[in-house]
Amino acid sequence: MSDVGDGVSLLSQGTGYGVIIGLGILFAAVILFAVKIQKLYLMEDSGRSEMFMVANRSVGTGLTCSAVFSSWMWINETVFSSVVCYQFGLAAPMWFGTGLSFQIALMAVLGVLAKMRAPHAHTSLEIVRKRYGNSGHVVFTALNLINNIFGCSSMILAGSQLVVGITGMHLAAATILIPFGVVLYTAVGGIKATFLTDFLHTTIAIILIIFFTLSVLTNEHIGGLGGLYDKVTASAADHYVVGNYAGSLLSFKSKGAIMFGLILKFGNLALVTMDTAFWQKSFASEVQSTVPGYDLAALAIFAVPWGLGTVFGLSARVIEKLPVSPTYPQGFTAAEVASGFVMPYTIKALLGSGPTVGMLLLLFMAVTSTVSSSMIAVSSIISFDIYRTYINPKATDKQVVNVSHLGVVFHGIFISGFALMLSYGGANISWVNYFSPILTCPGIFPLIFTLMWSRQSKPAAIVAPILGLISGVSVWLATAQSIYGGISFATTVELAPSLYGSIASLFSPILYSVIISYFTPERFDWREFLRIDLVQDESTLSVSDLSSPDESVAAYSTPNDKEQEKTSLAVNAVERPVENSAADGSATPATELVHPLDEKALQDLRRWYKIAWIFLIVIVALTFVVWPMPLYRDYIFTKPFFSGWVTVSIFWQFFALLAVVVYPVFDGRHEIAKSVQGLRKSLGNQLGGKNR
Template structure:
């Protein structure tokens, strides 16, 4: 890729860890996690009535996941192996600007998604997937179009994760890259097969905790080595690196926030990530799984906390790689990293090995495995929901029972795990790596962004516009992408299509052209949709023994998150209020990350001085540690302690405490488990309005 500082050569770095360690982490630890999750699933069923043989529980956790666990799951959903590896990769290429634009390209769409999530809660509370919303509003043709777009999104997202993770595992252990590619999804398949979305939430929490602890460890370890004693020393090392490897026409490239190539990457990354979020059914599933009062605070807190991970970790570790690349203990010494090594995401592991030896390699191996499997589980459950609800139930068995849908979901889990591994293997053998997929993702993920947003928020988008605009947008994006690659390089190859400018132009065309197509087609064929029509279709799969889903009643689960859920009335007025809050935070996040913060530095051409760089890194590290505390402790205090207590009581044969909750804030009550359980579901067998035994 010509935009990189091309350094040809074959990697001769010997893996610091043995293949046995690689197989232990990928296979043994994966299976252990799966077995533990199976045990937890059985214990929860026995003690709190969370029955994963019920479709509502398997797919939506009875729609009662609380704010703390939602925030942790949101952080985990974006905590891709790509984020850990890619933020260091772009920091190595673009200096301090790289990790900032990587983070700025991740947080705004998470916070914006809170607006879509709460809008779905208000308009179609019984939905399981975003595609059900499309089908009800526009019919089967639109349903199939968006289904294909969502599946393409999931396929490329998984390939992006597996390519980077497998390359790193191979680099640090010597494990065969194809073996790593196929074995990574094994544990994910097992625990998602058994536990469904609740297993995904819980393993998200566990994986995120480990990743955040290790990330914070690296942020401290980097400054406790003999070669780097302080942030100021790291600045001096970067200055020396800039002298050794000057960027043509810009000697201050490592210390400018707004280098041109970094801004281009930021635009490309932001648009591509909007596609990855909005066209990813797993995000909608987690929003549907959250309690109504947990959607907005959960996604907002999670999105803002997430910013520090690519920013803080990427800044520190890329700076370490740049500063210590000429030291004897750097894995590639005496040469620089090759373009292939950088593109495969090896900046982070090489920096970790330099500052922490084999322990650093083991830590990177573990967080890469955790990040990959955690995000894969969300992708797998998302695709299985499409195959079960949107394919099997809609087109093969309208009267599907719980057993039928769970069976279809299980098939979807196994099928997609195997398919994603096979697809990633194909990409590897044609010479595609993490860097290529990181840049081109937006071309295929962006066409459905605005048609999907309009489906949920704009009642005037017509059926024809919804069907045609994403198709035309995808065609436009592909044509621009391939056309500009040919124009700039004279040929269409893997290398030319992986450059920044063709990917940027293609992504912008894929993202923005559907707005024009949709508006024009809507003007020609106008339509005004009645939101109440969403509620005419029954989407719940079964009549639950206990009235456990917020889709069936209009009270908020007791004891939740940032509001006193015991008294809050989750009615249309309340949901509209949450919608206004979500819109405010979405606008504030986008303006903050893209206008208020970086543009003054761009306008002034500000070059980081030593004191400013120190402040920059210190703030990033502090933010990273705060994010760790949120991800680990917020779910515990927001219901975790109470759920552990309920499980303990259940295991000892005692009844789970239940109490009456005002349904409308005026005395009408329904029963629920004691305040604070993570899923906060009613005890199975207790009917709405009945007193507990």
């Protein structure tokens, strides 16, 4: 079993059980109440599949930004960014942020393109099946499930091991209890519940991140920006980093940091493009909200690894051998660092037990937001891509939702067991982070080509990911054998095997796809995606029972049309027959298929598509070249430059607070006011009835 904490407990078991169980129940109650309010006053019924899976495609920019930020604010960004700064120096948190940013920006491009070409899709796998048939669908379903299983289980694995190390809880109890509350509200509330809980998680987490960063930085043992710089410089001989210029933690020229950054860019790219949850969030957002919501989150996400990781990673180096350290008189062991204890040990040493409970809260926020998104993603695969596709093609809306509920419960049970298996098998967050990219990357470019390249053939889409997986695993193991003389847990978790294996997994499918497509030429008509249908339920009210605006207005409306939009979406998503559905459109020639969005909406989508590409190119140029490359030289940060560097990273945290907490409240002010008014009216009626 993985060594989690070496017996150093920072809090009592009772505190651990109280926080995990109490928060799980509290969040479940809050979200279920919010879902009830939505149903009563906003016409958002999670008992319908379109609402459960894609929130009637009506989520605004602010909530989209908050949800994407929360989904990407994995425990890695909060905990592992401190670990890599501790290991490689201040370059690593910055490289961490660059990887996260461009990945979200890429998803904005894919999300808006999917809205143009497959406006009724619920999952990325529906798009795959429409283009490549059942065989391609099965391959990509397997790749998506592998991605979700490893991504979600790695978060539970890291969270449970940290909870065990902090509180001394039993590993099995922590692993099972962490996702328990998530199952409750996700099974009932669907994706809108995940949007709401993402907002709550993000609000609490970003406030805690700012508090921790400033509190540690101003602690007497650190002494502010100048004190931190002086103490790191004074103890430089005690923490010489091989591969860094002059062995300094304060140099941006770091071989280990840039190798880690490349692994992160490749590996986490799969956790976006191959994760159905990110596609669902783009499907769930309003037409005009996808690109600004995702791109705003791409900017805000820098705040987590950059500022937090820099302050905690360097502060840990300062305090690890001081009497205040929980491990005194010893420093942190390699096992403790690899398991993520840099941040909690530093909080305990400098801030005491109270903030350490806050650290436990932050862990819970980071883990459960990821688990919630994963549960919706996997349940959608089970209900839409397995049940409705192969088991019951004529499933009603109610049947699909019921299977989705069961899918959430099943995934919660399965993923807990899988995380336990990894823990007892000796894995920790570092090993999973370096191993999973090799398994999850092969499908990235074939999936991107599915939406962007009309000439990728069906054989290429099916075979290229499989060959890419074989290539990645082969390079990974061969590199470990060649460089380190053997294949073992210790050698396969090293940077070089993971990096080269990830590169092979990611890029070799491009070559395979091009070659196979050349020998099996095909050309796909994008209009075929218009055959993807909404879920219909004949048992619902007829269209004539409700006022029904034009379908294009339902999908594309202004903020002033919210009330009409909700009614229209509720009708179009479930009750209104779909002109281009698979049921009656399969015999219709592609040239006669009609896009459900009007021409103005499509023109705006094309404009957003161009904006998304421009933003992606600019963010890659700035964060990969213009900003970091001039710093990658024989240079150790001076005190003024270091102070400015950290100050900007802290300002970025406040920018994130505005972007993902304040702005979503402002953006959703009309819905909030409508819900409050409805609730007040209902309470008034009830109190009035009792008085009579």
